[in-house]
Amino acid sequence: MAYKTRMAAALSGASIRQLAYWRRPAGPILVPEVSARPVRYSFRDVVALRTTVYLRQEQISLQRIRRALETLAELGEFGHLSQYRLVAQGNSVVLVDAEETVDLVGRPGQRVTTVLMAAVLRSFPTDATVVPDLLRPRQNLLIDPEIRGGHPVVSGTRVPFDLIAGLVRSGVPAAEIADYYPAVNAPAAHDAADFAGYLDRFNRRRPA
Structure with missing residues (x-):
């Protein structure tokens, strides 16, 4: 990755x-x-x-x-x-x-x-x-170099977190994400959106 x-x-x-x-x-x-x-x-x-x-x-x-x-x-x-x-x-x-x-x-x-x-x-x-846990940045997210080269995914799946976060941000309720990805439950969708929000902070400059 x-x-x-x-x-x-x-x-x-x-x-x-x-x-x-x-x-x-x-x-x-x-x-x-x-x-x-x-x-x-x-x-x-x-x-x-x-x-x-x-x-x-x-x-x-x-x-x-x-x-x-x-x-x-x-x-x-x-x-x-x-x-x-x-x-x-x-x-x-x-x-x-x-x-x-x-x-x-x-x-x-x-x-x-x-x-x-x-x-x-x-x-x-x-x-x-x-700073989040490197291998589990959120309870329902996983980072494993052997899965998608280490890109954060929903635990137990190969679904990228940002794909799920994008759906939540576009207005899809977390409870309905499973309609698109059956293996992704509402807590996992919330975690994906939360981690995406954390990542957004790094668009802004911070002191060295």
Whole structure:
């Protein structure tokens, strides 16, 4: 799935301005792996962006995040950012894997002890909004890279959320959506419309 900038922003919690800033050539946080023009983000990119937003909400500065990425490279880790489990610990960032926990900022390369509270994929608040759960952005919506390439769909179906939201917005009562799509009940239709409303917020500029 190649996500447009607005969807990548909505799913990650970053503003569109932040996405542009984070991919700039001088010290990028993330270079989209799908395409640069027009900008398209992969599912892995969205996970990496959520990691960055999560760390920022834990009061980790961009300078420290960049330092963490530099340390990863110095340790010979050149994989996509999404494959690493990065956790805020105090004012540092640590890398957690099955074998050890390594400090990436405060004492780069040193093993440390930490309590893992993985929250990147789950819903979490930011100053501007509440970022939805990445895999289940609403109770009746699902994001699965194996279903329509990760485009949000109604749970238990392959029906895109925006198709249902479009019907609701055009005046079709949620209870009657099943006349068009029998597998989509009224709560799912409400969730689709609600998520579409959340996505609309990313048409407006927000502070970086």
